[in-house]
Amino acid sequence: MLQTALVTGASRGIGLEVCRELHRQGYVVLLGARQLDLGERAAAEIAAGDSDVQAVALDVCSEQGVAALAERARREDWELDVLVNNAGVSLQSFGADVVMRTLATNVFGAIRVTDALLPFLRTGARVVNVSSGMGELSGLGAELRRRFEAVRDRASLLELSREFERDVRSGRHSARGWPTSAYAVSKVALNAFTRLLAGEQPRLRVNAVCPGWVRTEMGGSSAPRSAAEGAAGIVWAATLPADGPSGGFFRDAHRIPW
Numbered sequence: 420m421l422q423t424a425l426v427t428g429a430s431r432g433i434g435l436e437v438c439r440e441l442h443r444q445g446y447v448v449l450l451g452a453r454q455l456d457l458g459e460r461a462a463a464e465i466a467a468g469d470s471d472v473q474a475v476a477l478d479v480c481s482e483q484g485v486a487a488l489a490e491r492a493r494r495e496d497w498e499l500d501v502l503v504n505n506a507g508v509s510l511q512s513f514g515a516d517v518v519m520r521t522l523a524t525n526v527f528g529a530i531r532v533t534d535a536l537l538p539f540l541r542t543g544a545r546v547v548n549v550s551s552g553m554g555e556l557s558g559l560g561a562e563l564r565r566r567f568e569a570v571r572d573r574a575s576l577l578e579l580s581r582e583f584e585r586d587v588r589s590g591r592h593s594a595r596g597w598p599t600s601a602y603a604v605s606k607v608a609l610n611a612f613t614r615l616l617a618g619e620q621p622r623l624r625v626n627a628v629c630p631g632w633v634r635t636e637m638g639g640s641s642a643p644r645s646a647a648e649g650a651a652g653i654v655w656a657a658t659l660p661a662d663g664p665s666g667g668f669f670r671d672a673h674r675i676p677w
């Protein structure tokens with residue numbers, strides 16, 4: 420039976436390369452793109468005229484859009500083997516608004532898509548959250564580190580995120596142990612969600628993967644890795660066997676400290 424994968428934020432960069440490789444390995448690929456025309460162009464670049472790579476409109480920040488996708492999944496009886504939460508932003512400046520926008524995409528976007536598609540993930544399906552070495556807990560003060568490690572539900576993750584935003588707004592974030600990086604905190608939180616989901620869903624393999632520093636619009640042109648090299652570790656986690664690890668943080672198929 421053909422396996423099906425959905426990749427978010429796949430119009431370019433690492434997500435596009437993940438789609439290309441999964442297609443090469445024989446997966447039916449649903450290529451998620453905020454702008455459908457860009458997604459269709461990307462799908463055609465991977466496999467012109469091949470219906471096994473299909474663009475789907477998906478803005479992970481849109482409640483309505485994600486609900487519509489889940490409704491389509493229900494109508495069309497989707498059975499997914501892989502979900503890659505790859506969509507992400509790394510915004511230039513720093514401030515409470517940047518914190519909100521960054522967390523909305525990198526954390527709550529991934530949670531929204533995952534929760535909406537959970538009923539359509541087959542037993543044994545793999546969920547890969549594309550994280551970053553910047554999401555290591557070592558970037559936080561001891562008390563915050565302990566609280567992120569203790570996250571057992573979505574409400575505490577939301578509360579920590581709100582607290583970060585409040586502390587940035589009031590200029591107290593450094594004193595409270597937060598780094599001056601919305602992106603770093605978003606990936607810490609995504610790692611916490613990875614562990615939370617792995618605990619909730621023992622039937623799935625749920626892991627976070629750092630792709631390394633990769634030459635994309637986000638990584639810039641000085642990065643040492645190509646997008647295909649960055650995609651490799653994600654594809655590894657997306658194709659794990661049923662007895663593979665779950666709840667871990669990996670780079671190049673090796674466990675790294677969270």
Ligand code: NDP
Nearest residue numbers: 428430432433453478479506507551632633635636637638
């Ligand atoms: P790019 O900036 O090249 O691509 C980001 C992708 O995410 C684009 O396709 C973009 O779509 C999409 N996206 C952004 N916001 C949304 C949204 N709201 N809904 C749906 N899609 C969205 O980045 P990379 O390919 O480098 O990054 C991919 C992932 O890898 C990210 O999660 C990033 O944090 C992570 N990562 C990257 C590293 C690097 O060195 N490049 C290092 C470590 C981690 P659109 O075209 O519509 O903007």
